[in-house]
Amino acid sequence: MANHAQLTALGRALRLVGEHGEALTATTPDAKLHEVKADLRRALDLLDETVTSAKPTTRCAEHPNGPVDEDAPDRCLLCETRRRTALRTQVNGAYGPPRPATPVEPAPSRYGMSGDRPQPQQRWLPEAWNGQAWQLCGTPRRDRREAELYLAAQRRGPRPAMAYRLVHEFTDYEVLRVWGEPIRVDIEPMGNL
Numbered sequence: 538m539a540n541h542a543q544l545t546a547l548g549r550a551l552r553l554v555g556e557h558g559e560a561l562t563a564t565t566p567d568a569k570l571h572e573v574k575a576d577l578r579r580a581l582d583l584l585d586e587t588v589t590s591a592k593p594t595t596r597c598a599e600h601p602n603g604p605v606d607e608d609a610p611d612r613c614l615l616c617e618t619r620r621r622t623a624l625r626t627q628v629n630g631a632y633g634p635p636r637p638a639t640p641v642e643p644a645p646s647r648y649g650m651s652g653d654r655p656q657p658q659q660r661w662l663p664e665a666w667n668g669q670a671w672q673l674c675g676t677p678r679r680d681r682r683e684a685e686l687y688l689a690a691q692r693r694g695p696r697p698a699m700a701y702r703l704v705h706e707f708t709d710y711e712v713l714r715v716w717g718e719p720i721r722v723d724i725e726p727m728g729n730l
Contacts (some may be wrong), residue, residue, distance in 0.1 A: 543587045550580035659707040663688050665698035668722035674698065677706070681713075692716065 557573040593601035597613035609617035661684035665674035674691060678684035681703075688701045700717030 543583070547580070547583045547587050550576065550583050554580050659705065661685075661713075662704040662706055663691070664702050664704055665691070666700035666702075666717070666719040668699065669724065671702060671704075671719070674701070681705075685714075688716065 553576050554573070557576060561573075591602055594605050595601060595603055595613040596611045597603065597616055600613050600615050604614040605612050606614035606617045611617075660677040660679060661681050662673060662677045663675040663684050664671040666672075675684075675687050678687065684703055688703060691697060692701060698717075699722075700715065700719045702715045702719075703713050705713050
């Protein structure tokens with residue numbers, strides 16, 4: 538936003554340029570034209586200092602620097618899209634029926650309704666022995682066969698763990714099966730000597 542002093546100086550420079558324009562004749566000497574040129578440059582420099590925002594791309598007061606639609610009367614794509622949508626809705630009658638005054642039943646959940654006592658959940662947890670403790674080595678599965686196939690693939694992988702186990706999670710934990718020997722390994726390389 539320009540301040541008052543800038544606007545005053547710009548107005549003075551533009552009035553001076555206007556006076557030069559009124560005084561021009563066919564016999565104006567080159568020295569006078571150079572003076573006009575210098576005053577024009579000074580006015581343009583003042584104008585550059587005064588204008589702080591980008592040049593508007595549209596003729597829209599709401600979105601002066603918004604996206605451009607050459608076919609719109611105000612060149613504003615956003616307003617033109619809004620106008621076209623309103624026209625299309627009006628033509629197609631897509632306003633729909635009025636809302637009912639009484640509240641309607643809520644739509645049923647796509648996951649089903651929960652009972653008073655929800656069904657217990659069960660999962661199979663694939664775990665690997667890391668030398669110190671059992672740790673989860675994959676996503677808990679809802680299907681036991683899928684979890685066993687996952688552990689079989691892990692055992693055949695490039696860097697298998699020392700041991701794997703499958704844990705059944707169902708309100709309590711129950712170890713179903715253990716593969717390999719879970720031997721406790723000291724984390725210090727020389728046995729803490």
